[in-house]
Amino acid sequence: MNPDPARHASRLRIVLVGTQHPGNIGSAARALKTMGLARLVLVAPEKSPNAESSALAAGADDVLDAAAVYPDLAAAVADCRLVLGCTARSRRVQLEELLPREAASRAVAEAAAGAEVALVFGRERTGLDNHELQLCHAAVHIPANPDYSSLNLAAAVQVLAYELRLALLDDAGPTGQAEPRDPPAAHDEMEGLFAHLSQTLEQIDFHKGRAPESAMRKLRRMFLRARLDQREVRLLHGILADAERMAMLAGRR
Template sequence: MNIAQQGGEIRIVLVGTQHPGNIGAAARAIKTMGLERLVLVAPERYPHGDAIAMAAGADDVLDAARIVGSLAEAVADCALVLGCTARSRRIALEELAPRAAAARLHGAAASGARVALVFGRERTGLDNDELQLCHAAVHIPANPDYSSLNLAAAVQVLSYELRMAALADGGHAVALAPQEEQREPPASHAELEGFFAQLGDTLDAIDFHKGRAPESALRKLRRIFLRCALDTREVRLLRGVLADAQRMARLASPPGPGE
């Protein structure tokens, strides 16, 4: 059973992979679990013979892999993005165990959404700016005395959990409740980032921060809105509110020289 075809799309994203063999091994890991969508964000060495050798027959996954320059580009059309991380960060993200993360990804994909599971660099993982683009973090509860998990092994663990979530569902798409059938599609990552950019501009325009650094408030507001799972219509409505707030802020501003 190919779980990538159940409803939406489950995308495995590797960010800044340093060793090409890990790309091939990851391709093999996801293919064995019925996944096929691989996106590579700025890999250090790819294409490379080591990737082909370690793929061990998953050449079709490598051939179909997209290569992009940034994580934002890789997940722009996704409604749910989960980032795998091995340690706590200053950015406060909801933390999910692999099984819970897989269930959430499968449920969203089965409902027709594009979703992404993101893995960082072998040595340093995902940086804080990249984690900021994720809706929640996934942590594999490895042995605390030796938690060094190979990138491809981590991909295998999460891919296995995704397959188990699909098998538990009988391999079928999750049926929507009647009241959910008419809901607009979930807002894409790009739509949400556009909203957050406009929100930041609006807070500046109304002097919300009062001279304080804006980063903390914006991080908290991101978390609030991401928990709401906004759809496209709701994002359009909120952006309309922000546009009116910006217009009123301009009207309230004292005229500049020559105006």
């Protein structure tokens, strides 16, 4: 017997960044509710939801009214273990690229294992900027017609919400039977590790005068691919702390 699809949906959130048109917020709320999802998150919208939002929500006012609002993306996904950025453009930030069905399957599998998951959508005209994509673990691309790939924000949300619905109905993904031995690291824990790593590399003069940004981008991708758990993050913090201590002792000598 298949489990109730709402069982893991509560750990899935749709995040809209810098939305410019309040109507799109309402349409996104409607797209979520039609697919059994309820968690809508807004990051620094240009205009707050209004009467137009409510009209286009078409009965999904409960989703619209419950939408959380954050000042920036990092705060909105701080407790997430998987963050997927939905983008139609190829950027300088190199991320693993997923089709919507692959992304939904991975998202639901993570939710089934007890993780918080975010699917992030950018601004109507410009999408997600490079800094925001840096906060994502992978990119999701909807394979639209290359000759006319202009997809409305709410329509893109509907595509991903539909794929999430299918994955939820498919027995919550392949990892629904077992909990991980140690929880995967949350987004803010990974960001803390990256900050510590950057600091340590500076102290041991790893870059030797070269710009650190390129090395840090590569290291971020490597560690994000590894999907570290909390114990592994603590171990790496310990290694970095010892490296800093040794660098300090070497400097004194």
